Amino acid sequence: MGRTILLDKVNVPGIRNFGVYRANGGYKSVDKGLLEMSPAQVQQEVIKSGLRGRGGAGFPTGLKWSFLDRKSDRPRYLVCNADESEPGTFKDRFLMERLPHLLIEGLIISSYALGVKTCYIYIRGEFKYLVGIMESAIREAKQNKYLGEKILGTDFSLEIYVHPGAGAYICGEETALLESLEGKRGNPRIKPPFPAYKGLYDCPTVVNNVETLATVATIIEMGGEAYSKIGIGKSTGTKLISACGNINRPGVYEIELGLAVEDFIYSDEYCGGIRNGRMLKAVIPGGSSVPILPADLILNTAKGEQRLISYESLAEGEFESGSMLGSGGFIVFDEDQCIVRNTWNLTRFYRHESCGQCSPCREGTGWMEKILYRLENGQGRMSDIDLLVRVAKNIEGNTICPLGDAAAWPVASAIRHFRGEFEAHLK
Template sequence: MSKKLLLKDAHIEGIRYLETYRKQGGYTAAEKALKMTPDEILEEVKTSGLRGRGGAGFPTGMKWSFLAKPEGVPRHLVVNADESEPGTFKDRYLMEFLPHLLIEGMLISSYCLGSNVSYIYIRGEYSWIPDILEEAIDEAKAAGFLGKNILGTGFDCEIYVQRGGGAYICGEETALLESLEGKRGNPRLKPPFPAVKGLWERPTVVNNVESIAAIVPIIDITGAEYAKIGIGRSTGTKLISACGNINKPGVYEIDMTITVEEFIYSEEYCGGIPNGKKLKACIPGGSSVPIVPANLLLKTVNGEPRYMNYESLADGGFATGTMMGSGGFIVLDEDQCVVEHTMTLARFYHHESCGQCTPCREGTGWMHKILKKIEKGEGKMEDIDLLWDIQRKIEGNTICPLGDAAAWPVAAAIRHFRDEFEWHVKNPELCLTQNYGLANY
């Protein structure tokens, strides 16, 4: 059984409220941290090996150490709660059931970074969660954990919740900052990174909800103890939101030493695939990461078992491996049609492209159009090559990674399931009545 650090109290009734959270030891990590110096906290975070839980896996301690500190310029912590990656709903779970864990993590992080005004930017569709967060903020403030002179330390901190308008692009950190400033959420060129020029051109750390929540156990048990959990550079625990063709969809906390096979089939996690169906493929890190067929999902290219961690999932690079990403684990059984699935994702990226970069604006729509044609049985063999060509011309040629995120699923689908695309071209009459999965798997 995986060790639980974040969700250990999630089942306790009333844990959303300060009184119950305190009874479970809540805010003792903050009390401990506020007696440490900011540099000591930073050292703990670096030692923990925590990697950003939003998807990129960038080392959190390193990001914090990049924060510029020009004299007299305010600095900010911004929590990215714009969780919009299809298949990803772990941050929603954290905020809904454990809002004080996030607030406590923000208090410790704000103190370490020197942020007196910190923000939570939350996606518009999570319409009921800002009230939960604001209630927790009010409770924390009334108890002296936020506001002026927190616990008599002289440190002041306010936290504000900002609702997004429901655009996927606003999860990209610089688009998020633009939106927070009241502008249209168009991504900025990087560098400069937000750590140097972020919100209102001030040094800003943008971190995912889960990353900030993880600061609490890191301070609680120490960075060194946190680093002992997991394996290699995949330290600590990770939240996975599991969905698709599995018996037990939900949010699971894993310690990154379990295999993909164990995660899918064991009763503790996904509980296997309904109706005894065969596993066809999986997208383990949210819709942006490459789809992997079952044979490669359960074994690495070297024939080793594939583990649920950053290194093992990426084994083989983009040609055969995939990514841990945001931990949105989507399972496809033998009846699913990869072409239809890829077309659905292409429609999403086309709809969500901000339109700033030509390859993304034009390419996502073009890919969607071709995929729709192929899926309906109206495609030609050349369309598959054209699709390949378009995705290659998008990847790496846009300001933000939305272009890559739109290109990779198409590339991986063609690379691993070309026969399925060809079946659609060769069997136009069957496309209307059945899918490749049902016909051939």
């Protein structure tokens, strides 16, 4: 069995309730942090752990926290990003549904480190059932003096509010999320200024992913140094991977970073191999926004090294022959899947979700969808494949937020690795 930290207690009956969670060692990080450590010491442990944000970009969490404007006399906010609308990614939903108190614990200890008194959980609109679960966990924590005024008799007070979105993928982008939380249309902001200086209501704000914040609780409990020894190189710790597609055992798995992709796909502990004895064709390893890799390049890098699930190994070869760990949404395709049809399907999603502020993204996603539709439906032209590559290139890097890149990369990588399949559609 691989090392687990976050999901250790996930199968304990009743673990969603405060009493059971507490009896199984829950809230220890809050006891330790608030009663024995200063906020700066908590932050130092997070820096030591090497934790990187689990929302997609992999930015070091401790470093992000150190950017927070602490000189401002305005209130500071911590916002938990629970929007999780990326196709193929469903690990935060799992975490909140099964272990709501682990997230609350992470929010309390992180807020203590950041000097935050008000914290929001921005939750995807479609996850209505989770709003009740999280609110009930907040109520229980409050009844047991872990939230509210003077937590555990200290001077630290905290309130957590759950805010459901209205079901827009773009509201997962941190500045669009803040706009939405303020009651406005969820359009991404131009950066700078960054949220660390001007975030929610123009106040210093940290936005972190659900898994990131839950992990902070485990780091404080075990110590940053011990955490940093798990994983591989700069990819420390464990990561939740949501696996789906043509595999025998789809689901959410906690892996130690550095696990070989091959072991993840074929071992019975994880995906259990390709369904119906088919061959592996390709994998999108980090949620729909990252480049797709064909079987040979997902199992081994272009240098012939075994490909591992880590930030570095999945990116090896950059965009020519690599991809990204992203949010850990692992989508597996077997030999029967049509890459053109799947790329069209994803592009349809991005066209629908583009907020429309920048023309390369607004127009480009629509053009790509139209071209892919005609290719998939036998009406393609010889020039269409190169046209798609040009449109994708013109979106990339030319937009306010990374949704433009997220729409361009799947198309560009599908053509790079499966050009023959696109050409076959023309014939």
